[in-house]
Amino acid sequence: MDMPVKKKYMIFELTKAFSRDGNPYLRMILSDSGNLINAIMFDPRLSFEPHKGDLVEVTAVLQHFNDKPQLKVSEMLFVSASAADTFLPKSKSDPQAMASELKRLLENSIRNPHFAALCKRFFDDKELWDAFQVMPAAKSVHHAYIYGLLEHTLGVVRLAIKITPLYPHLNGELVILGALFHDVGKAYELSAEAGFDYTLAGNLLGHLVIGGNILNRYMDKIDGFPEELKIHILHLMASHHGELAFGSPQVPKTGEALLLHAIDDLDGKLGAVAAIINRDGVAPGSWSSYDRILERQIYLPKQK
Ligand SMILES: [Fe+2]
Numbered sequence: 083m084d085m086p087v088k089k090k091y092m093i094f095e096l097t098k099a100f101s102r103d104g105n106p107y108l109r110m111i112l113s114d115s116g117n118l119i120n121a122i123m124f125d126p127r128l129s130f131e132p133h134k135g136d137l138v139e140v141t142a143v144l145q146h147f148n149d150k151p152q153l154k155v156s157e158m159l160f161v162s163a164s165a166a167d168t169f170l171p172k173s174k175s176d177p178q179a180m181a182s183e184l185k186r187l188l189e190n191s192i193r194n195p196h197f198a199a200l201c202k203r204f205f206d207d208k209e210l211w212d213a214f215q216v217m218p219a220a221k222s223v224h225h226a227y228i229y230g231l232l233e234h235t236l237g238v239v240r241l242a243i244k245i246t247p248l249y250p251h252l253n254g255e256l257v258i259l260g261a262l263f264h265d266v267g268k269a270y271e272l273s274a275e276a277g278f279d280y281t282l283a284g285n286l287l288g289h290l291v292i293g294g295n296i297l298n299r300y301m302d303k304i305d306g307f308p309e310e311l312k313i314h315i316l317h318l319m320a321s322h323h324g325e326l327a328f329g330s331p332q333v334p335k336t337g338e339a340l341l342l343h344a345i346d347d348l349d350g351k352l353g354a355v356a357a358i359i360n361r362d363g364v365a366p367g368s369w370s371s372y373d374r375i376l377e378r379q380i381y382l383p384k385q386k
C-alpha cells in the first residue's frame with residue numbers, strides 16, 4: 083500500500099458535495115506552485131472552513147482515478163489565508179522577457195501612426211498593462227496560469243508577424259494590432275487572486291465587450307483616427323471567437339478578421355494540448371485521458 087505523504091498546497095478549486103448515501107466530501111484541485119492535481123477528501127472533519135486560495139497542509143495518498151492522478155486526502159490543516167504569489171500555476175517563460183519582446187515586436191512592425199498611438203496608450207496605461215502582464219488567459223482550457231495572457235498574446239502576435247507577409251493584399255498591421263488587443267479585456271475579466279475567477283465585469287460583460295470598450299476609449303482620444311479603421315478594429319475584437327456559439331456577436335467578415343480568428347484558435351488549441359500533456363503527465367509514446375473541451379485524447383509521439 084502507498085504511504086501517505088504530507089505536503090503544502092494551495093486550494094485552487096473547491097467543491098463541497100454529498101455522495102449518494104448522503105456523506106459529505108470535498109472535491110478539490112490543489113496547486114503546488116506549478117502543477118495542479120485533483121484531490122478528494124471523504125468525510126472531511128476539518129478544524130477550519132476551507133476556501134479557494136487557502137494554503138493547506140495535506141496528508142494524502144496518490145491514486146489514479148479515470149486514468150488521472152488524484153490525491154486521496156485523509157487530513158488537511160490550515161496554514162495561511164493567501165498563497166497566491168507562490169502557489170498559483172505560472173507560465174514557464176520569463177514574464178519580463180515576454181513583455182519586452184511583445185513591445186519590441188509591435189514597435190518594429192507598426193508603421194501606421196494611429197495604430198502606433200493606440201499601442202502607446204496601452205503600454206502607458208499602467209493599471210491595465212500591469213494587470214495584463216500577470217493575468218491567466220483563461221480560467222481553464224488554455225494558458226490557465228499566471229502570465230498566460232501575456233504568453234498567449236505574444237504567441238498570436240508572433241504568428242501574425244510571420245503569416246501576414248504571405249497575404250500582402252490584407253492589411254497586415256491591422257492583424258498584428260488585433261493580435262495584440264484581441265484578449266485585452268481578459269485583464270479585467272479574470273482575477274488572479276486565490277484561484278482564477280471571473281470578476282463582476284467578466285461575468286456580466288465578458289472580454290469581448292470589455293476589450294471593445296477599452297479600445298473605444300483609447301481611439302476616441304487619438305485625433306483623426308479614421309472612422310472605418312475604428313470599426314474594423316472593433317470588428318476584429320468582436321468576431322475573434324469565430325462563431326456566434328462561442329460568444330462572438332458577428333462572425334469574421336473581413337480577411338483580416340478571419341486570419342486573426344485562425345491564429346488565435348491555433349495558439350489556443352496548441353496551448354491546450356501542452357496543458358493536457360502536462361496535466362496528465364503523458365509519457366512519450368502514450369495517450370492522455372479524454373479531454374472534454376478538445377473532445378479527443380492526445381497522443382505524445384515517441385520521437386521528434
Ligand atoms: Fe478571446
Ligand SMILES: [Fe+2]
Nearest residue numbers: 264265346350
Ligand atoms: Fe485569444
